[in-house]
Amino acid sequence: MAVLIIAGLDTGGGAGLKADIETVSTLGEHPLPVITSVTYQNPSEVRGYHTLPPEVVREELRAVKESFEIKAVKIGMVGGGEVAEAVDGETKGLLRVLDPVLASSTGAKLADSIESVKALIPGSIATPNVPEAEALSGLKIRSVNDMKEVAETIAEGLGAKAVVVKGGHLSYTDVLYWNGEFCEFSGKRVGGFTHGTGCAFSSALTTFLAKDFELPEAVEKAKRFVEGAIRFSKAETKAVNPLWELERDAHRWRARGELEGAVKEFVKLGERLSRHVPEVGTNFALVTPFNEVFAVKGRIVRYGETVKPVGPVEPGASDHLRRALLRTREFYPEVRAVLNLKYSEELVEKAKKLGLIVSFYDRREEPEEVKQAERGTMEWGIESAVKRVRERPDLVYHLGDWGKEPMVLVFGRSAAEVLEILHDLVR
Template identity: 40%
Template sequence: MTSHQPGQAPPLVLTVAGSDSGGGAGIQADLKTMLANGVHGMSVIAAVTAQNSLGVQGYWELPPEAVRAQLDSVLSDIGVDAVKTGMLASKALVELVSEVLADVSAPVVVDPVGVSKHGDSLLAGDAVDAVRTRLLPVATVVTPNLFEVEQLTGVKVVDESGMRAAAEAVKELGPEWVLVKGGHLPGEPADLLFDGTEEYRFTAERHDNRHTHGTGCTLASAIASNLAKGEPVPEAVEKAKQYVTGAIAAGFPLGTGIGPVHHGWHLRHA
């Protein structure tokens, strides 16, 4: 496992995602998560959203040449120990990012963002197939929620017993590991991690807290941070889950809608 010595750069993690003007999700959540988990976060902005606690009022994807230039800048000079992808918005951007990441040897965590916490679409309809056929095959870990599982595979999960079939369906699309997030099911939240053979289940206390904006971005970024530090995938996921559970418990109100998780929750008394 990588340790950070004074005068040395910490592990390097790149997020390729959309900007959240409200600061709770997207690039902003990714960078806060990376700082809180002891790595140096870098960003390629693929889209800009106008977003607050009430929802997404609009989004604008960046031109492919702008996204490619950002990727080239970071990868050619600084390098990466892990990559996390989030909102990629369009088919052209999904295909571009997939092409670049196919040549990156570092682990890649894909958060296959389809809709926001408020139900706003963040992915063009024709981009879903590109996520399915181009992006997932380059993923070390993919972290779909139940809606995204259905969007990608057609498999609808109604209770925890259906999560293995969902994981198998996503695994067939080519990622090394699948983490199916079951937080939308009733009862104790349970996630299933699967590599085609081994199965790991993670449970967490459900907090009576509606301030959960940014949980998906935060979890994927925490997993990427742990992989950059040299953790094996199951341990990287377990530690990321513990971090996110604490962040949800410390979530706070913001605006008049859904507030964010608290990315620095374990630093508050440091």
């Protein structure tokens, strides 16, 4: 299935055709990129742009139309009025999503005139953000009700098939006006870079429509896709990451395989490990770059004179180790794995003799407000242990408390590194 993308080139690699291609590809469809303009930009600024001759854009469109069955079209930056005319003429009758690009996120002008953008609205599903919606309608937006009024004005006044006013500049709520009715799509602030959000949203919406989703469902799915693209945005491009779902799945596959192999090696230690397994059981956890933590479901327990995993490796299988690992990564992001063992003075002393960085926290020193808070002890304990030694600890222990078994945590930059430390400790 082919999705036609008509947009400009962002030389900084954060928005435009690059973001569009990645979005459509990630969502499982074939992108047909048609370039309208070349911008001269980097993550900090847009220095200008050059619009291609309209006949070049027209021939680009004709070439792909003759060879592909196009299910939907995303139109982004067109630059000039003559290019807009060419795009409009070659895409009439197709399902069109228009991202009405007027300016960059830094405020640089990206259209010769607002009229060239307005010319593409009739029959299209328009997806303006708040500033674009204000410019297209001539109305001010200060609330969700204002967004509704503006969406209806653009649809009824300019002939749009539907309008989605995106509320990222206001309340994180998007408003859809379609067939005379409104739909609201609530959201919340997501930490990350936002350059390229308009491109990713409109391309995702176009792709979901190409998959025959109804418009309200397609808007909802596109919004959640973009939230993920912001959450897992890339620091080097200072832009959204449309590949986040593919990268997440790849990291999940690798993490599962890495930890499954490590657990097999752990079990081979057998009798040497059995006496170091706590009454509550041992677990082995590994985190992905997306902060998803894999562990053994049901833990690893004593089994006669040896040890045995109760269940498979799964994400979210150990809340205890997940919180320990994520808190440690706030100080040392290179840490990716952790294993818990039964506390013994022998283990701690051996770790020190091996030259490992050893720290601890005393649960008796835990502030009362932390004790009363749900699930706050582990985070407080790890922070205390890290600050105590002022460098990345290989081993953290505590001596327990009323109803709490003393424990040792072994950290490493990989599951293999944790195993190496473990081998040395029980040798």
